[in-house]
Amino acid sequence: MMYKEPCFIVDQSRWLKRREEAYRRFLEDIEIGYADKDIVDFIKHIFAKEKIFTTSSCSGRITIVDALYPWLREESYIVFKKHEPVSVDEIIVVIQQQPLHRLWLISSGPIVHFVAVNLDTAYRILQIARESGFKHSGIISMSIDGIVVEIISGTWTSFLLRDGDVWFTNNIDKIVAVANEVLIEGKKRLEKLFKLFKDADI
Amino acid sequence: MMYKEPCFIVDQSRWLKRREEAYRRFLEDIEIGYADKDIVDFIKHIFAKEKIFTTSSCSGRITIVDALYPWLREESYIVFKKHEPVSVDEIIVVIQQQPLHRLWLISSGPIVHFVAVNLDTAYRILQIARESGFKHSGIISMSIDGIVVEIISGTWTSFLLRDGDVWFTNNIDKIVAVANEVLIEGKKRLEKLFKLFKDADI
Numbered sequence: 001m002m003y004k005e006p007c008f009i010v011d012q013s014r015w016l017k018r019r020e021e022a023y024r025r026f027l028e029d030i031e032i033g034y035a036d037k038d039i040v041d042f043i044k045h046i047f048a049k050e051k052i053f054t055t056s057s058c059s060g061r062i063t064i065v066d067a068l069y070p071w072l073r074e075e076s077y078i079v080f081k082k083h084e085p086v087s088v089d090e091i092i093v094v095i096q097q098q099p100l101h102r103l104w105l106i107s108s109g110p111i112v113h114f115v116a117v118n119l120d121t122a123y124r125i126l127q128i129a130r131e132s133g134f135k136h137s138g139i140i141s142m143s144i145d146g147i148v149v150e151i152i153s154g155t156w157t158s159f160l161l162r163d164g165d166v167w168f169t170n171n172i173d174k175i176v177a178v179a180n181e182v183l184i185e186g187k188k189r190l191e192k193l194f195k196l197f198k199d200a201d202i
Numbered sequence: 203m204m205y206k207e208p209c210f211i212v213d214q215s216r217w218l219k220r221r222e223e224a225y226r227r228f229l230e231d232i233e234i235g236y237a238d239k240d241i242v243d244f245i246k247h248i249f250a251k252e253k254i255f256t257t258s259s260c261s262g263r264i265t266i267v268d269a270l271y272p273w274l275r276e277e278s279y280i281v282f283k284k285h286e287p288v289s290v291d292e293i294i295v296v297i298q299q300q301p302l303h304r305l306w307l308i309s310s311g312p313i314v315h316f317v318a319v320n321l322d323t324a325y326r327i328l329q330i331a332r333e334s335g336f337k338h339s340g341i342i343s344m345s346i347d348g349i350v351v352e353i354i355s356g357t358w359t360s361f362l363l364r365d366g367d368v369w370f371t372n373n374i375d376k377i378v379a380v381a382n383e384v385l386i387e388g389k390k391r392l393e394k395l396f397k398l399f400k401d402a403d404i
Contacts, residue, residue, distance in 0.1 A: 138340015
């Protein structure tokens with residue numbers, strides 16, 4: 001690292017308070033069965049480290065979204081969501097329903113938001129992420145509450161299935177197979193990240 | 203910003219040297235007609251600022267890639283590329299050819315790599331990017347040569363067209379129309395970013 005001394009004023013007590021809140025929410029999610037099981041062990045390890053915590057995470061998922069474009073959040077409806085490989089039957093049931101906009105099948109990779117107490121720790125997480133193939137990761141915000149690193153894998157694909165009455169594919173079996181492959185590739189990268197993270201002296 | 207004084211040791215003379223090299227390459231690209239014309243004015247404005255430069259940029263493009271997955275760079279072949287909306291005929295010609303792997307039509311948004319001379323400037327670019335809808339942007343590296351900010355828009359879609367002999371769509375006209383919409387949405391965000399950037403006191 002290229003700096004002489006810690007220079008960002010992250011307020012340690014504010015940071016610690018946010019860390020405690022995040023940990024409490026994580027435990028609640030486990031208790032109510034809301035937690036994404038493929039990432040629970042990883043999150044436990046994150047909270048075992050002293051200089052970081054996580055506020056949100058996803059191990060990768062397959063969704064069907066009713067929206068004009070797959071990246072939209074407003075005027076967008078998640079009509080199906082699963083963190084594991086899906087079957088053709090599950091998908092066919094969903095896409096029978098006439099959408100308001102368009103139906104996109106999206107297979108997306110893992111995403112983790114880390115909040116570091118200093119820039120040095122944030123940068124080391126970023127380096128570990130890049131080594132694990134999470135190439136679009138970056139420091140997305142810096143404030144008195146902490147330094148946020150977004151870890152994203154580029155393993156993402158969309159498939160346009162339906163626009164109103166118009167169907168776009170004659171081969172849903174194969175699309176589901178490819179979507180599952182993409183999901184599994186993302187989970188493999190998450191495992192690699194987890195391994196490097198556990199071994200790292202953060 | 204939350205720090206007391208500039209603390210990253212970016213070597214100004216190394217940074218300036220890299221800036222000059224990047225500017226020379228940019229002028230060469232214009233001369234040989236290689237430059238992406240929708241972003242040339244923006245790049246000129248970037249080089250008019252004192253504390254940043256850009257090493258690579260793309261205004262958004264539509265590609266057809268022959269690859270197992272759309273994010274791959276190795277064992278991946280770009281068989282078509284255009285920075286403007288495409289016609290159905292252009293696409294049909296390309297997808298007649300039997301691929302080695304799979305043919306993906308990818309419509310992707312703008313991407314710009316800024317290299318800032320200090321963290322303050324890097325962070326201000328990041329804030330402008332977020333205001334313009336480039337939500338996945340972040341600081342991706344920090345070194346003695348400069349602080350690199352990657353600005354990406356989330357306006358991205360893939361369409362699986364063909365896997366070996368198997369065709370995936372019965373509706374190429376509509377897919378081309380949606381791909382063009384996605385491209386144009388990205389270009390609109392780039393214009394917004396350009397406007398905010400010009401007005402910013404960086």
